Amino acid sequence: MSLSFGSGGTLSYDQFSELALGLEITEQRFLWVVKSPDDKSASESYFSNQSNIDPFDYLPKRFVDRTKSRGLVVPSWAPQVEILRHEQKLNAVMLTEDLKVALRSKANEDGLVRKEEIAKVLKCLFEGEGEEIRERMKRLKEAAAMAVSELTL
Template identity: 35%
Template sequence: MDAELINWLDEQPSKSVLFVALGSGGTFTSDQMTELAWGLELSEQRFVLVARSGGEEDGPARYLPEGFVERTKGRGVVVASWAPQIAVLGHVATGGFLSHCGWNSTLESVSSGVPMIAWPLYAEQRMNATILEEEVGVAVKVAAAAAVVGREEIERVVRLVMEGEKGKEMREKARLLKESAAEALSVGGGGSWASLAKVAERWKK
């Protein structure tokens, strides 16, 4: 599947694909997965969706709306449980990343110059998302006011990042941050918030 996925990305326009992956612990309820899928479909954007299932015996399609895979065929790819994240984020076709904002995903996104839709689930992810949105300007948070985020909100943030002016601004900031991060991490030799904070402070000046 890895080779097939990369081959599919090779055929897509530059910065046109949203990568959706919520990490090893990011298993949504069936209701939330349904709303996420509908939001992606309504946005009419290209996407790669890593759909984690509730059990190894369950295929991801079980947690998606009926007909979703068929209706989005050609502009969307659904991957079961895992995708080569670094390769996808580093691909020229990838223009956005919907993520839980765990440290590894944050660092990989910053290092790839890809703006984020932040959907923090627990622990330090909320702090990471706030820093990325409010301090660095390379992310926008999903408005998670309810237990289940609705398809309208998901469509809104996806369109905002992938086709709006704010998305263009975020992409440029992400590109500049990528350059600063590469320099800081090569000198500092460690993946820590201290290093990234220094990058952000220097970049904001």
């Protein structure tokens, strides 16, 4: 599994920690592109300069050591806005409700997705509905390949 929240996808300090602990609980393999957490609004964080803050300083103590056999945490930046060119919430709704090829976690009353919810969704993906989701993805991939091949004929 790969996690990246894009250029403007800044997590709060609490959410950053909950996500790390949720990943750890699942015992699944992961790649996480981390950005330092920030309790400012997403737009403020996007335009602020945090290049001198090491995101590893915000991870739970010994998280990297405890997960190094199955996880990789990378401090990096990717041009997510240019890659997606879509509004994230619209994508989430389309993937979870329309296409049913993704699962969506639920935030609590404070807007924080807790580690238990993260672990529940990830376990559901890997041990529950995951097979059905992968099958739907396979069918969509095949349909897209067929559509593209028909365009090139």
